[in-house]
Amino acid sequence: MHELPWLPSTLPDFNERCSHIADSENLIDEVRLLANCCISINQSNRLARAINKLTDENRNKLSGAFSPFKLGLVSNATMDLFVPSFIVSALRKGILLDVITADFGQIAQEAFDPESVLNRAKPDAVLLALDYRAYSFSANALAMSNADCDSQEALGFLKNVRNAFMQNSGVICITQTLASPPFALAGSFDLQKDGMIRKEIQKFNTGLIEDLNTTSDILMDVSSLANQVGANDWFDERQWYMSKVPIANRFIPLYADYLSRQIAALRGKNKKCLVLDLDNTLWGGVIGDDGLDGIKIGQGNPIGEAHLAIQQYAAELKKLGVILAVCSKNEPDIAREPFRQHPDMLLKEKDFAVFVANWEDKASNIREIANMLNIGLDSLVFVDDNPAEREIVRTLVPEVAVPELPQDPSLIPRTLSAAGYFDIINLTSDDIKRSAQYAENVQREQIRQKSGSVDAYLASLDMKIAFSEFDELGRKRITQLINKTNQFNLTTKRYTEVEVRHFEKSNDAYTMQARLVDRFGDNGMISVIICKDVDDCWEIDTWLMSCRVIKRRVEESMCDRLVDAARKKGITKLRGIYRPTEKNKLVKEHYKGLGFSLVNTEHDEDIWELNISDYKQKNPPISII
Secondary structure, eight states: OTTOTTSOOOOTTHHHHHHTGGGOSSHHHHHHHHHSSOOOHHHHHHHHHHHHTSOHHHHHHHHHHSEEEEEEEEESSOOTTHHHHHHHHHHHTTEEEEEEEOOTTOHHHHHHOTTSHHHHHOOSEEEEEOOGGGSGGGSSTTSOOOTTSSHHHHHHHHHHHHHHHHHHHOOEEEEEOOOOOSOOSSGGGGGTSTTSHHHHHHHHHHHHHHHHTTSSOEEEOHHHHHHHHOHHHHOOHHHHHHHOOSSOGGGHHHHHHHHHHHHHHHTTOSOOEEEEOOBTTTBBSOHHHHHHHHSBOSTTSHHHHHHHHHHHHHHHHHHTTOEEEEEEESOHHHHHHHHHHOTTOOSOGGGOSEEEEESSOHHHHHHHHHHHHTOOGGGEEEEOSOHHHHHHHHHHOTTSBOOOOOSSGGGHHHHHHHHTTTOOSOOOHHHHHHHHHHHHHHHHHHHHHHSSSHHHHHHHTOEEEEEEOOOTTTHHHHHHHHHHOOSEESSOOOOOHHHHHHHHHOTTEEEEEEEEEETTEEEEEEEEEEEEEETTEEEEEEEEEOGGGTTSSHHHHHHHHHHHHHHHTTOOEEEEEEOOOSSOGGGTTHHHHTTOEEEEEETTEEEEEEEGGGOOOOOOSEEEO
């Protein structure tokens, strides 16, 4: 685990390439390539230093390709060694990380002082990197705590710290469960006796999880991570006594990777789609050569059971909203045969939103899959047993995550799980429906291609839209959309759930969420608008829409609704802002198409205005419900 086995090996000329990274013809791809391999702590230091030395111009290039994120860091331990690994791991997830560190042990001081380093920095999140030694109940791990120093006191302290950060800077906290140290006083009885450290840590973790279920703060399950590698290896008392480093050095990259998954999920950068090869991946053998009776899948055969476990893993991901797709070099009918006729196949054709089987190169097919689903290449994970195919896809489509796989198929689910591509921080009803929604979208596209005109196609969809202002029920999904939508996003501003709640309650803001259904199914929440009240004008701070419903005239229906709401409030003007990024060129003319006039271009942003009295209703073929 400490070598992150799902990552490809370090490049042989890694150090030299880091030294010349600023001179690279394609800086973004070079950074991706260097970060997306298994590198040591020293190599992480080298790459992080190289990135920190980049000119402002080159940093801006990275900011356009990676999502910036400012992380505050406070701990009872020495964390300096961790920061370069944090930066490199975040790059792997599409995040350009800036870390602001507090002084050693200054936990309460940083939280409760409004003018502290972290509170003044206004980070996007604060990592409370506190292990069991931060709390009074474990001041002496080889003794029982007294009645006044138990897990409840520790939970109360931690909650006060989290609340203070929220009050003083409006920031959410990434909060750790506690790993139990690798020693016991009374063996198994330690888990039964109050005051024993293992019992108190167990109570602490249970209480923390229950508390976080009611807040916006994020859980980082370090206890589970330590269990995976073993507490005897995770802790290194010599390092703690010499330099107060909380875990063994060799696990710093793993800890950093684990953290980067939480940050990626906050920014909507966790993966959406699992693209699967077939032969020797979903079953043992080659269907074109071995035939239906010759492939190995199902119970009673160790190889068949191992491949069945891979299918089970994919099926469970689908229940969490992960989109499944097939990318195979095969004759189409032969590739589909096991799904249609083999009695032991768990996955069926209907489980896949896209099924591509042909003799084209897989890199091109993967691009086509992303295009059919209308999602970014960086949303895909490609799983293939063939090392050559993996390397080709990594080279030609560097945005796609391509894990290294063990030769033993029984270890593949464990490896994919350990890589954490699909880790989430919350789960909404729209998430659960996502796989079905994208499959339905492929059907819509097929209908569109057969339609005689765009208007006829849109009318045939029988679309119905529902509008409402922000509310508690939709808050998590609204936050998700704000943090992960890139293409149809006019300003690409990112807000936490706490900030979304502020807009929801504010008298100086108008908010709108929209849900769309059609004859193929429920698209869920698909669009969000936030307006700020500036005198007699509404300034559109945020307008974004899911890529699933682009080019279906939904924005026209939303604009009709927005203008109606503005009139009722006595607003005479709407002001829209377009801030260009690498990914939102699609909406450069958005406001023009709705009748706004360009009034100014400054600081690399376009400012558009619409006089409410001049607006003409669009009335697209969408019913309002």
